[in-house]
Amino acid sequence: MDERVKTARLSIISNSSLTIMKLLVGIFTGSVSILSEAIHSTMDLIASTITFFSVRISSKPADKEHPYGHGKFEDVSGVLEAVLIFIASIFIIIEASKRLISGKELGSSVLGFSIMFLSAFINFFISRKLYKVAEKNDSMALRADALHLRTDVYSSLGVALGLFLIWITNLHFLDPLVAIFIAVFILKEALNLLKTAFEPLVDVKLSDSEISIITSTISKYSSGYCGFHKLRTRKSGDKRYVDLHLVFPGNMHMKNAHDICDNIENEMNKSLENTEVMIHLESCDNNCSNCGLSNKSKCRNR
Template sequence: MKEKVKVAKLSILSNTGLIGIKLAAGLSTGSVSIISEAIHSTMDLAASIITFFSVKISSKPADKQHPYGHGKFENVSGVLEAVLIFIASLWIIIESAKKLINGQEVTSSNIGFIVMFLSAGVNYLVSKKLYDTSKKVDSIALEADALHLKTDVYTSLGVGAGLFLIWITDLHFLDPIIAIFVALFILKEAFTLLKVAFAPLVDVKLCDKEIELITSILNRYNFRYCDFHKLRTRKSGDKRYVDLHLVFPQDMSVKNAHDICDKIETEIEHSLKNTECMIHLESCDNNCRNCPFHTEYTSANTSRDGH
């Protein structure tokens, strides 16, 4: 949790500094594209603050009111961040359209593109740190914050390149056009983030790769049980939950069946980070033809009983 909170604080500090620089540059030059970037960074700051509190809450252990833990607070924060980005993008498009219709020149565009390139460099370093940590601790909130800043890198580079062109060509109508493209790019980011963050809130299954890993582990033990079914998976923050039913021969003792379940649960939990696995035992109805288990355990029991 300490590592999560530490990088969340770093994001807050970097966004706060960049907002001041971008806003000052935008107001002094009259560039709507720089101001749109300042708004983008303001949304990033809001997202970073939400991320900071969500990772602190999500790291709390399970309690009476939240028996499955607090992991979904990270997903809620991701959805809120996506909504903030949608609002900011629409505002940028509206303001840019007004500037395009009314016409307004950009002054000191050379200062503007220097600020944008500096912003891109800072956000690249911070987003890389956030992304690496999110993968390490499997945090959707940190990944969302990293996605924000990664997008900010591209949009800052785009605005900087546009201001450089204005400085060379003196074509000032490029400024609101660039701002609109920035907003559309941000909208795409918001949609991606909303899709990723919202899925666990409605208990979407784990990805196919993780389910294949679970089934491959089960198949390695298929000589110990008759069948498995009702495999269900879901995710809550960084926690994965797996449950299924295993069918055992009627003649197998509960202890033997339970020991097998323990082995399978342990292997699944060790193979998938932050996973809780629960297996329900079922007894075979002996309706399967040519079942090797029935013969094997019946013979073993007969020999043991002397009949």
Template structure:
């Protein structure tokens, strides 16, 4: 089984267990913050299921219908997960405001904060595993899932702290206030996730640092060509795509020019994992007929 798929299934098992535990304790104690955490974990479970299927599909090789592979299924997954987080946050805020107005008290804060701290510890371990595998495989779906669980770590710890303070002070209004604070924190994380997942869907270029690696790699083989232009980059799932036009002297043998392109492609794949490179060979026109190396200023980056 693919490592990403195996790790995504771990998240499903973890979230399912936590939902049951939080629901039981939330109903018993009457704590809106614990119930909001159960809602949060339910959204996490839905996100984990989406992540599981997206990494399973994205791991398929390219086919006739998807010649560039299935990587964007992970990006779609990230957008859907961000929307789920937004929905969970709105539900939490609504329920907390109702509880704040009604002034309902928590029945047993002691059991509540113990369960919340346990939940935070479990999610910390699982999210760390997810993040490690996500970084290793550059998986947007697993990064989104890891973010879900990491926000759950903070929110569970925050709810636990709020219930602990209620146990000490007897101020029950702290319960819905903590829930509202957590919801706004989750909204901020969801906005960041939505941006990261949506950009590849509209073919936003690679990051400046990645483009710098690409241009530096090309420069290693100069002199050898006259210049390059029309550099374009994009990302699909964990796959990076780079294409450019490389200009050579008109009298250079095609095999020599092709060998230089091969070397650049190999070097680029070493520097940036999961990268597909397409280089279009171009010959200098009449304006740079004297481009013969090393005098190549007229052809540079047209």
């Protein structure tokens, strides 16, 4: 089974257990911050399920209907997860505001503190595993799921701190205040995730550092061509796509030009994993009809 699928399944198991545990403790103690964490974990569980199916689909090879592969399913998953977090955050703020106005007191804050600390401890290790696999496989879906769990770590610790302060001070209004603070924090993370996941769906170019690697790789073989232009890049899941026009002297043999293109493609795949390169060969036009290895600068990067 694909490593990404195994890791996504682990996230589902973890979130299922924590959601049930937080829900039961939240109902028993009457803590809106714990109930908000249960809602947060429920969103994480839904997100983990979406991640599980998206990585299964995205790992499929290209087919007749999807000639560029299924990578964008992961990007769609990231957008859906961000929207779910956004909705959960708004719901938490509304419910916490109601509790702040009503002034209802909690039950056992010690039990709530213990559960929240345990939740943070478990999610810390699960999120670290998700991040590790996400970076290894360049998986947007797993990266988004890891972010969910990482925010769950912070929010659980925040709730635990709030419950601990309530236990010491007996100031029960701290519970909904902590819940609102956590919701705002989660909301900010959701907006950042939405931006990151949405960009590949509208074919935003690769990062400046990746483009720098691409241009440096092309320049390694500059002694064999006159110049290049129309460089375009985009990303789909863990796949990077690069296409460009490479200009050669009009009298160069086709095989020699093709060999240079092969060398560039091979070198680029070593520098950037999962990169597909499409190079269009061009002959110098009338403006550089005398283009040769000695005056190739006349048409480079035009």
